[in-house]
Amino acid sequence: MEIDVERNNCWRRIPVGCAKKKTLFLLFVVTTLIYLVLNWEVTKSADFLERPHENHRIRLKPAASPSFDVLSLGPQDYKRLVDLNDFHFTLIEPEACKAPVFLLVLVPSAPNHLHKRLNIRTTWGHRRMEVKIVFVLGRVQDNNLQKDIENESEVYRDVIQGNFLDTYQNLTYKAMSAFKFVLYHCEKALYVLKMDDDCFVNMPLLLNFLKNDLSVYGTDNLFLCNDMTGSPVIRDVHSQWYVSEMDLSDEFYPSYCSGWYAILSPDVIFRLYESTQKLKYLSIDDALIYGIAAKKCNLTHTDFSRYTLAYRSLDLHFNGTYDSLPLLFGSPNMNPEQIKNCWLFFRSRPVAASLRGALGT
Structure with a gap:
């Protein structure tokens, strides 16, 4: 005691x-x-790339060589696009990937968006030896517009076109034709960025991130984007995102990528493509490819929204509000003037060697 x-x-x-x-x-x-x-x-x-709202990190693998076997898809695959059995490219650049491509940028674009494509070519998408940009279009019924597209292709050598009609309901065909181009015509690209034509890319920082934070030799299992979790399936017949219960009975989509940008390794593109080819067609391309198909083949994306300007005021960016943020991408639905302003802004600033250094970690 x-x-x-x-x-x-x-x-x-x-x-x-x-x-x-x-x-x-x-x-x-x-x-x-x-x-x-x-x-x-x-x-x-x-874990500087960890998602802010859950334990979800990039899990990379050393790049295999080759990382996929396109012949395993079968002899008829090239002519098939989900539920189309007579697919072919009406315009294609077979020499597009003749030289080594570190980063292949796929830009789905509406046929009449010539001004947006020109804006990209003269801003963030200007020519770089290690980067190849390809604009992806569908078929048009206007003969004059088709001639303009063919002239554009002749001048810039960066346009591919599928034989499906270019409409909002056919966006999945457009995305899948872009993936088909990678697998059959640019299979040696180390990294792939799929990017809408109304967005900005901070290309110098993106290249530093890929080289210095990831690998100059490429990597496997890379799947980065802005996360969409808990999105309901729209049943309103008047909505452009309408999906009937017959086409999809689920009330919510699996977690998927907001499709205005995604950074992918070729092996991930192969798995998404192979999985989508076996599914029933849905016009909601982001949800089908990045969500339903990804879930089928056990692929998990990593949310990258902390490195985007999405859902932040563009005006605040230029007064120093976001100076501390290492931004790789602008917002969706930017107009050409906003894209140009972002490009000029970042062009005048030093480029961080990596995202890790920019975050001070």
Whole structure:
């Protein structure tokens, strides 16, 4: 009992024996805190690409060579596009990937968006030896517009066109034709960016991220985008996103990518393409390819929204509000003037060597 009393009174009376015990205890507490802080810093640095709202990190694999076998798709695959059995490219650039391509940029574009394509070519998409940009279009019924597209293709050598009619309901065909181009005509590209024609890319920083944070030799299992989780299937027949219960009975889509941009490794494109080819056609291309098909082949994307300007005011960016953010992409639905302003803004600023360095980790 005397020992217990002494222990209970140690913190009040602090005799010589108790002082040593208290010193050891405090030393243990301080040491533990230091360890936890240091360990948190290391973890924070290692997981700098972690999703902000759940434990979801990039899990890369060393790039295999080759990372996929297109012959495994069968001899009839080239002519098939989901439920189309007579697909072919009406315009294609067979020499597009003759030289090594570090980053292939696929830009689905409406046929009459010539001004948007020109804006990209003269801003963030200007010629770089290691980057190849390809604009993906569908068939048009206007002969004059078709002639304009063919002239554009002749001048810039960066337009491919599928034989499906270019409509909103056929966006899945357009996305799948872009993937088909990668697999059959540009299979040696190390990285692929699929990007809408109304968005901005901070290309110098993106290239540094791919080279310095990932690998100059490419990687496998790369699937980055802005996450869409908990999106309901729209049943309103007047909506452009309408899907009938006959086409899809689920009330919610699986977690998928908002399709205005996605960074992919070729092996991921192969798996998404192969999976989608076996599914029933849906016009909601993002949900079908990045959600339903991805779930079927056990692919998981990583949310990359912290590196985009999406859902932030563009005006605030230019007054210094977002200077501390390492932005790779602008917002969806930007007009050509906004894209040009973003390009001029980033062009005048130093380029961080990597996202890790830009975050100060």
